[in-house]
Amino acid sequence: MQRYNPSAIEPKWQKVWEDQKVNEVDVDETKPKTYVSGMFPYPSGAGMHTGHAFSYSIVDTLARFYRQQGHNVLNPMGWDTFGLPAENYAIKTGTAPAKVTAENIANFKKQFKRMGVSIDWTREINTSDPSYYKWTQWVFTKLFERGLAYQKESLQWWCPVDKTVLANEQVEGGHCWRCGSLVEKKSMKQWFFKITEYADSLLEEIDGLDWPQKIKTAQTNWIGKSQGAEIEFALASGEEVITVFSTRPDTIFGASFLVLAPEHPLAKQLGAGDFVEPLTRYIDDAVKKSEIERTNDTKEKTGVFTGSYAINPATGEKVPIWVADYVLGGYGTGAIMAVPAHDERDFAFAEKFGLPVVEVVESDKNDGELISHGEGPLINSGQFDGMMSSDAREEIVAWLEQRQLGRAKTTYKMRDWLISRQRYWGAPIPIIHCADHGAVAVPEDQLPVILPEIEDYAPKGDGKSALARAEDWVNTTCPECGKPARRETDTMDGYACSSWYLLRYADPQNTERAWDPAKVNYWNPLDFYVGGDHAVAHLLYVRFWTHVFNDMGLVDFKEPVKKLVYHGYINAEDGTKMSKSKGNVIDPLDVIDQGYGADALRTYVLFMGPVELDAAWSSKGIAGIYRFLNRVWTLVQEYDDAVEKNATDNDQAVLVARHKTVRKVTDDIRRMSFNTAIAGLMEYVNELYKLKVDGFSEDVWRDALATLVQLLAPFAPHIADELWLQLGRDGLVQHAQWPHWDDELIVEDTITIAIQVQGKLRGEISVAKDADPEEVKALALQHDNVARFVGDKKPAKIIYVPGRLVNIVL
């Protein structure tokens, strides 16, 4: 009898799969397709970690499950290689990022292969390879043509350590998402993608996505659509007009002052008399501070009076204009009408500076509440008195519109996507700046704009990438007029590269175009996208690009991903995050090498708990899974023992257990409940061990074991193919038909019915599966313990839930 030895069988089967090219696929209209992918990894020098092991165990289990179901399954892999770690390493050591990246990829690939993941490696892509970024650049030029890529001078988040600008999504609580340093505001000319033009389209499609609610909510909040009105307040002196944005135009009669953001273009000009000096000082101070610093201490409001007044267009009264940093320059119009009676922030400000508070909505305030923001009938609002505030919103906007003092307006929190990076290791922005023609896109036949090799990768903090110093490369000619011109020296945000790779997998070697629509429309959109990160950034950008491609007629669908499987993190044994400094990192390759093998690792990470939850690694836990695989192994080795006895008494029980397990495992995998699917397999194995003692007929036993192997294969593919061979089956498990079950067979002839008296369990009886309800009720009343509780009383009602229980109500 052989012992279970994963380190012997796993490399053997990995080689068989590779030699037989079993995972290489092509368009095949005769089969249902399934396209599954994890979010492609950044191949760091540290190699694969438990998060990768978890993600790709989910991906591969789905891939193998649907393959066994007869689907044509695309399970590709690629590398998200542009980015700061490789460049920082290059700056430190002088090694070209491309070289380090190639080494890291080789290492990652080897590690993934040792996991036994069923990847079609002929489709491997690498975002920093010119054959890939040629098409990233091509997409850029298409967006540029459509006015969706544009340049503008603006205040931007700037990371002083990484010496680059950052997108809003890359600033976390005022700190750089990469290095953690405090970010600053800096005014620069930058490239943007006009994602705001797609705000409504992206919002509309969210509802229909089969994605976790928390991700959908996060995206909805990020887009942050709010409907309101722009209202014009004329200055009391002079021609100028201040436009404010409000979602509560119904409260305009209560607007007792205006507040401008320090960045507002009129803020300084409004200074009058003695107020000029403190106003200027306040504005200069506030603008220097980052937005985050300003918003960090939310408690205490600060601000200064400008000395100027505006006219409330509803009341005609003079209202003072203040400047305060609680109003943000970048949202709405950068100016608000303050309605202190119905807004907490305005109230706090009014209270501190002694400004008037006018109630205009009547409502029941709870004890201790000074203001209300609920709905109610208007008061102190002229001709609108008595109207419900919710109705007044439209009426008042219409009234203002008529007098040309305002209009309905929708605003979004989302800003355009800033994509230029003053760094070397990224896809060059394919633009040439010409003195006569301005920014000109590089024509398709001149793509890719190859990232040149240079000596010194370090940015010098002058707001330009190291590319600016590659004079030979920078100097070129204008595609329009042929005169000398200069290349754009910024590179693209890495998120641009990852916004279309899911399409490239469908047609990865195409040199004529980014993809063949026929192939993409066959494979895409993804059926399953697996990851545990990028709730808004990547997952919003990839949606944005796909919406654009749909508008351009390049793809037949708007949404790139049907089902998003968003998984949790695997923490260290003590429940804290794994980190090198704490020394509590589990290396999945070590786990394999310790002798547990890839099958145990894969099965264990899926058994730990529901995929969406965080879980703590347990060395005892993986040992338990190894024990389980060992039991499966041994069960097959003892095949002859069980068959020799050739008894048939247990055949029916084995059959029932088998069909039950097929149903449970199939259902559970379909609903992503891998932990319970594995638990079901354990139950089945325990049951077979018990039944094995008495033996069975050979064909029943053989089917029981073959089914076990098939159901186990998505989780533990190596042991499955090995045992499949031992059982004398042909070929690989993945080429066999997934087992079927028969609902009729699952119900045993005799079933156990629970008996309750007044809802409390008092006993059990066994009845035939098709027993007559009246008969079951009578039997229930005869049960000794039940009779004791019923006593002399006559049951008022007897409820029978077929196949489950009887409840006797007294």
Place this chain on the structure above:
RNA sequence: GGGCGAGUGGCGGAAUUGGUAGACGCGCUAGACUCAAAAUCUGGUUCUCGCAAGAGAGUGAGGGUUCAAGUCCCUCCUCGCCCACCA
């Protein structure tokens, strides 16, 4: 402050439509095998009382709907995550 989740044994968790709470695993424990240990196998394991049969309690707290509630409704507490002066 806003939004979204979640609270079940010693631990991770299960209970898919309101129908026997605690599947499965870990741990613990008793036994078998062994000179012994490991490995393996078999049994037990929510708490309290009881030799047992069984009884009582029990899914964060309190109330409600129902023959029946972990599941539905209301009030509250705690924790986690995301966003956060967005007018």
